[in-house]
Amino acid sequence: MSDLLLSQLFRPELLAMSAYKVSDALNMIKLDAMENPFIWPDGIQQRWLETLKSCAINRYPDPEARALCSALRKSNQLNPESPILLGNGSDEIIQILLMALPAAASVLAPEPGFVMYKQVAHSLGLNYLGIPLTESFELDMPVMLQAIKERQPALIFLAFPNNPTGNLFNKNDILDILSVAPGLVVVDEAYEPFADASFIGQLANHENLLVMRTLSKLGLAGLRLGYLLGNPTILEQLNKIRLPYNINSLTQATATFALDNADFLREQTQTICQQRTIVFKSLQAFNNITVYPSSANFILFKTLNVDATEVFESLKHQGVLIKNLSPQGKQLKNCLRVTIGAPHENQLFLNALEKALKASPIQTDSTY
């Protein structure tokens, strides 16, 4: 098809975008996507399969997902009236939020941040403003406040903890943003299971605050279930955009079961947090990388005097897949992100990294 025709068919922002790429991880130790590495205990798995037998797969799912919403309210200690907007992953909630905004709206997010905010904003033709974080990946408050004042964003995304940096932004900074933001502020708590910090308790104080969560990082990435909490009048509007059957019956049944039996998931996340400490300390022991503190299930690190892409390729060659952020440039130049895996996977990663750092030649000039 000719470029001319394409440019008549589609918006220029769409043509300029590239699709979200996921690396092929076949036969690799997969430490690239913040997945929980552990499978379900045998007994739990048996009981789960039993509950699936009663799933009426010939019928449409419950459009309100009532059983699942009660399980979510219970696990988040919310009152029985709290509304919940469900999404096919929080990615879909990001899409629902942005679809609801006026056509000329601006969307603001700190960078480096979660790429999907920008991706979806661009796909919908919205103005996306990425505001750089400070050197230590904190919110650059003077710049943030100025941008909010000048550009009046309809929506601000703040990932807490942030991906890919792993840190929790200063809570008071977020409260300041909430008080000056002219529109919605979405605190994305995808990594809450590893963080021990949340803005759910602030929902009652700020009617422009929305808290977004997901079951993906807790250990159910394959299910695709995200949810949004906040002001009932706002959720009511957003719910009009949600497709009626966006959460399928198997997801509803499985997520409800998992939340009702969440002890094993909590044990798994505890193990991941302990492993995070071990991996962090081991990374600190290398003298040619800088490691950034993490409140999530991954760690960001930067190679010094060594090309991160070569380190990444060497790890891949050794069968370990992590995430190379270096091509994104700016503050992420020479940055790599490793997801915390099972103990033996983490050890294999550390061994492979030791080899990769030794093998990588000293970088003399910039490759990109």
Ligand SMILES: *Cc1c(COP(=O)(O)O)cnc(C)c1O
């Ligand atoms: C992984 C991630 C999500 C997406 O989660 P899904 O529910 O799997 O779509 C959202 N926000 C952040 C910051 C993430 O890292």
